[in-house]
Amino acid sequence: MLRCSVCRRRAAFYARRYSGERLCRRCFSESIEGKVRTTISRYGMFRFDDRIAVAVSGGKDSINLLHILWKIEKDYPKATLCAVTVDEGIRGYREEAIRIARENCEALGVEQITVSFKEIFGYTLDEIVEKTREKGQTPCAYCGVLRRRALNVAAEEAGADKIATAHTLDDEVQTFLLNMLHGDPMRIIRSGPRFISDDKRFTPRVKPFCEVLERESVLYAYVKGIKFQENPCPYAGWALRNDVRSFLNRLEERHPGIKYTLYRSFERIREAYAWQAEETTIRPCRVCGEPTAGEVCQVCRIISELDLV
Amino acid sequence: MLRCSVCRRRAAFYARRYSGERLCRRCFSESIEGKVRTTISRYGMFRFDDRIAVAVSGGKDSINLLHILWKIEKDYPKATLCAVTVDEGIRGYREEAIRIARENCEALGVEQITVSFKEIFGYTLDEIVEKTREKGQTPCAYCGVLRRRALNVAAEEAGADKIATAHTLDDEVQTFLLNMLHGDPMRIIRSGPRFISDDKRFTPRVKPFCEVLERESVLYAYVKGIKFQENPCPYAGWALRNDVRSFLNRLEERHPGIKYTLYRSFERIREAYAWQAEETTIRPCRVCGEPTAGEVCQVCRIISELDLV
Numbered sequence: 001m002l003r004c005s006v007c008r009r010r011a012a013f014y015a016r017r018y019s020g021e022r023l024c025r026r027c028f029s030e031s032i033e034g035k036v037r038t039t040i041s042r043y044g045m046f047r048f049d050d051r052i053a054v055a056v057s058g059g060k061d062s063i064n065l066l067h068i069l070w071k072i073e074k075d076y077p078k079a080t081l082c083a084v085t086v087d088e089g090i091r092g093y094r095e096e097a098i099r100i101a102r103e104n105c106e107a108l109g110v111e112q113i114t115v116s117f118k119e120i121f122g123y124t125l126d127e128i129v130e131k132t133r134e135k136g137q138t139p140c141a142y143c144g145v146l147r148r149r150a151l152n153v154a155a156e157e158a159g160a161d162k163i164a165t166a167h168t169l170d171d172e173v174q175t176f177l178l179n180m181l182h183g184d185p186m187r188i189i190r191s192g193p194r195f196i197s198d199d200k201r202f203t204p205r206v207k208p209f210c211e212v213l214e215r216e217s218v219l220y221a222y223v224k225g226i227k228f229q230e231n232p233c234p235y236a237g238w239a240l241r242n243d244v245r246s247f248l249n250r251l252e253e254r255h256p257g258i259k260y261t262l263y264r265s266f267e268r269i270r271e272a273y274a275w276q277a278e279e280t281t282i283r284p285c286r287v288c289g290e291p292t293a294g295e296v297c298q299v300c301r302i303i304s305e306l307d308l309v
Numbered sequence: 310m311l312r313c314s315v316c317r318r319r320a321a322f323y324a325r326r327y328s329g330e331r332l333c334r335r336c337f338s339e340s341i342e343g344k345v346r347t348t349i350s351r352y353g354m355f356r357f358d359d360r361i362a363v364a365v366s367g368g369k370d371s372i373n374l375l376h377i378l379w380k381i382e383k384d385y386p387k388a389t390l391c392a393v394t395v396d397e398g399i400r401g402y403r404e405e406a407i408r409i410a411r412e413n414c415e416a417l418g419v420e421q422i423t424v425s426f427k428e429i430f431g432y433t434l435d436e437i438v439e440k441t442r443e444k445g446q447t448p449c450a451y452c453g454v455l456r457r458r459a460l461n462v463a464a465e466e467a468g469a470d471k472i473a474t475a476h477t478l479d480d481e482v483q484t485f486l487l488n489m490l491h492g493d494p495m496r497i498i499r500s501g502p503r504f505i506s507d508d509k510r511f512t513p514r515v516k517p518f519c520e521v522l523e524r525e526s527v528l529y530a531y532v533k534g535i536k537f538q539e540n541p542c543p544y545a546g547w548a549l550r551n552d553v554r555s556f557l558n559r560l561e562e563r564h565p566g567i568k569y570t571l572y573r574s575f576e577r578i579r580e581a582y583a584w585q586a587e588e589t590t591i592r593p594c595r596v597c598g599e600p601t602a603g604e605v606c607q608v609c610r611i612i613s614e615l616d617l618v
Binding site for chain 2 (some may be wrong): 071182183186250262268269
């Protein structure tokens, strides 16, 4: 029997190639929880009395995040946790995810607030896809912008001080590379593990999973017996992101740890850019009053475009 | 017959997907020469009376660059051109490349200066690969550093004001991504189309091909009937660069123009970094006296390591 290289007692079940460790189930899941605690304190993500809205879609990462934050926040009696779920309106996919999210919230005794695209914007994602079929834009381009806003609406409804999203290390490096491929490297200013604007109208966003690998997130859910939505989003196949994801996975396979190296490179570039962030003026959108870097926010631009079709 | 979309007279033979043009042979090769002229003037690469050392390996890019610069510099009677060739010492590969380089230089009446790793450093690349077999380093890691220095030695011998290398757009975006994957994003400061240090001991380096796609460089050589070394370097297969190259080629296939977009992103990041470049102190290497950012230059570190084996 190969023993766990941390506790040296229990049987190893997972070889973490980037560190050379062999881990048992318990030491593996503790290592993930430990990573999240370290990330939270390294970036000063939470205060002891925060009301934290966890963005829970029903996928593995967000359900894991809910469970881990629930565990961590038990040590902070003045902090409260709630879950916010966005129903984009994707028939045959979203219903199950929402049901799973609800079951997890109920099991942990966490309040859940659900908002929908239909309520907020007047269209479901399915309707948007239908209307924009000829535009050559991927559904993700619309969904990303609208989901961001919907999360803000839900967080406000919940009276939250912070929104915690379950972006993994994989998401972060993919997004960075995608920004490059879209010719928009300045976007990294507004990304990163902790985005806290001076503008009080933005609910600050934090990413406690930003140093967790996606494959280890899947493994954590299995080890812990956590139920999550396993089917991928039916629209996900359209995106350039898939090419980037499979490239990075192949590289990680051949050069374990390379995703972490890439992540550190991006962090250093973000720091070099930081001074430019202060120069970006945020003002209220002329249409809806929400904060934006331009005249009219992206949400209002999308909606007015949809209303015309 | 599909006509050329530039001259509208001759038959098109090439569809340039990223621009939507169909080009005839003549308009295609003129477009490449035009791109190089634009790059040279955009970055102020040359003065009217420069002595330019073109780094000619014998591969398609460097032979093309020699031909195109020879054509351009005919208009500047006070400028002179010479070729510098580095013999790394790769048996069964380099000899042919050097012969081809020589034949091209002779045909154009351009003086050629050849230097070798063996003469300068005491080892051929083959010997270095033999000595470092167990290190897990790729030959490219050694070769890159030493070739850079060897080019400087040759350029000094030639009394050159500038070194022109034939790095293509593909090389540039690959290198940038590789620097990220190696966790060394600050290297971009020292890269770029034009590297001119305040330190007089560096011969300034320029890359007139930095906006030419590699596949169009191959095509240019075929259209012009230019002879070049077609076999790839026998050591090239070892490098992470191959993974990056094939990823970018696949992306470009699906999204024509994406390499240019990526290149612009990198340019913008380089600009954001520029102020840090000024803070890097360059001083003479304690061993050889050549300029370096550290105490001992990379060349001396490699050589002392080799001498120990």
